[in-house]
Amino acid sequence: MESVMSEQEQFNQELCGFLSQAVTPFHAVAEMAEQLRSAGYSQLVEDESWTLEAGGRYFVTRNGSSIIAFGLGRESGPAEGLRMVGAHTDSPCLMVKPAPEIVRQGYLQLGVEVYGGALLNPWFDRDLSIAGRVSYQCSQGQLRTALIDFREPVAVIPSLAIHLDREANSSRSVNPQKDIPPLLCQLPENEKADFRALLRERLLEEHADCGVDKVLDYELCCYDTQAPAVVGLRREFIASARLDNLLSCYSALRGLQDWDGAASVLLVCNDHEEVGSRSAAGANGPFLASVLKRIAVERETYAALTERSMMISADNAHGIHPNFADRHDENHGPRLNGGPVLKVNANQRYASNSETTGLLRMLAEKAGVPLQSFVARTDMGCGSTIGPITAGEVGVKTLDIGVPTFAMHSIRELAGSADATNLARLLTHFYNLRGSLGAS
Template identity: 40%
Template sequence: MSFGSPFSMELAKEFVEFINKACTPFHAVEVISSWLLEAGYKRLNEGEPWPSISVGDRYFVTRNDSSLVAFSVGGKFEPANGVKIVGAHTDSPNLALKPRTRVDKGEYQGIAVQCYGGGLWHTWFDRDLTVAGRVFLSRTKLEKRLVNLKRPIVRIPSLAIHLQTAQEREGFAPNKEKHLVPIIATEISGALNGDDDKRHSFHLMKLISEALGCLPEEIVDYDLSVIDTQPATIGGAFDEFIFAPRLDNLISCFCGIKALLQTDKSLDTENMIRMVCLFDNEEIGSETSQGAGGTLVPDLIEHIIASKTLRATLVANSFLLSVDGAHALHPNYKDKHEENHRPLLHRGPVIKYNANMRYATNGATASIVKSIAKEALVPVQEFCVRNDSSCGSTIGPILSSLSGIRTVDIGNPMLSMHSVREMCGTTDISYLTNFIEAFFTNYDKHVISS
């Protein structure tokens, strides 16, 4: 027995397929780029002169291979009408490889990693792990290639309970430098296989070079991460859950792009621009060229319109959905949620509020979301943290202050956020996609009158 409508299950299965391919931000952008090209979108290159942006046309641009902006120009677009934007991020907490990967652990050999973002690092222990990302090769010229080794090659073993102190048993607090070292081989295996590389893990470089069809010495540098090999899947007694890595925030990337593509059929009558911005580096603060704190959105607005006077009007008439994961009520830790703001799975997107503006939502922007959702028959929920709890943030406040565009923070509810494997509801994928579709097609009907 399955949970939800056939449409919601079909979309959930499509999302699971996507997340299994999108193992790093580079792979996510590659997959989404292929969708856009197949749908007829024109790829723009930041390093080349851009053509004039034409009404009725559709475009996309990438930066650093890890962030992407796709937009479609309404058939009746005028710059003063504004832009409808969905913002999300492609990155998730992970273990990134250090520049020198070799780690000698006596009888074992490990690979050197750095903690990227705020992961629940204890969940990475005793997992079957591999390596994926972007590699740069030196041949007749510099080349870049994506790689995913796929099979389990490293593991971070936990310490047996019999060897732990009473204090260690009470609270697992691994040292991130000493204890988060993935093991790739034994010392004797390295010696038997000719390991004489003092800089890198010989075994790792050999596996990567074999996957890419190159020599180990041709590898100049890389942006590689350790990832879990267990595929995303649909589960639960009624197939109502998705168990997967990187739900935060590939859910929003998937739903945003799907909604953009599905609404292209009504582009002829559209009087605004529809845009989806997928940024990298949200998990570490967004202050990079490919992050939300970079110039990608301001640069795009300048390409669309050169007049400063018209730019101000365009910004004033634009609206931004910052879409990122929301904390669902945890059944075993209910006291961690404010008692009147407890999002649940299968109840639709969550509007996120914070009086200190850790989220960009205010009464005006939330009202527009609620009005659109009501007409689209999409349920929405509300969330704010307890006063005695810290509050995370999103790209919403960053983009709002950088661009001046009215912004609301929303997102799908999930459990185990920042774990190596997270959990969400199958029906919420279709709820969020349907809501974003309604935002793209019906926003102008819900603008607050002066």
């Protein structure tokens, strides 16, 4: 007899399915939009007028790579405060350059640019594919865009054999201009390299009725085709690309799907966090504030809304690595499967303060979710998130939290198989929290 799949196993299976589809920020937003539609959320368009109703569920996208979903509570309207969660859709990767064709020694290679703070060594000897957004001119002369995903392995970055670099294990470094152009194929001498022609063929394969006349430009990246998996002798871990930060996006999305409709809620997933968030679609841009002002309508309502709201910035945390435990503060080394991590930094690299973390500790206890804490070593630098940016741009109370992770910014990261479920459970309780979000 087949055993009934546990809640955690079911969640992780669905998380892995999401990660497989969300190979770029564009694909992540498309998948999230589809799931929101299935959960009863209606899509809004930024350049059209909005009619919002109590109890309504809505979402809006910007640039196809950022998304905001929100629900207006039946019992508590937005002026009473929004339960907000923020995450980001982008991950460090290799982006294809505008003129990418490199032909050397009879091989066609692809010129790429490093996006964000990628850990480069793990990109070697992986089966890579290509995906993203393509802008093209259709047969009627109009500008259109479409998503593409080659899905199959079409590229690889071969390592240099140790016989040709005897110091590889002790001193090899990666030159991102010279060492990482992926290998696409062998090219006969009489064949001209034309990447845009290749994209046109792919567009016609994926979108037969697109009427593409000419590929104009694109935003494409390479990604690892190895599927996400639950791994470990006792299946304790999730291994995948883009866990930072699609794991948070999915956990927050699941919480939104389980919203009870009482209080007002919002989820924002921004693009461009890994490169500073300063863009029209990034957290350091106007997207969130613009949506909040349209929800509030009146200036006084907007002021009350931001003062009474609270945001949880959900972004992965550094788990304490057993081989490098000295890289952590001895009292703040989060363990995988030990629960979500409250991230604190006195210099405001994280937005947490005692009021916001205190509220979350109370909520976690009610939800039965364990919490851990992370503070960087005092003699080491500290990363940041959309939390301080959002707090500074919008003025909303904020805290930073995340699932502990190994190999952050690698092509394949590792998280605990219990932690994503616990994060989703905690965020669901936050969305459904009644009463004030501040200290009395």
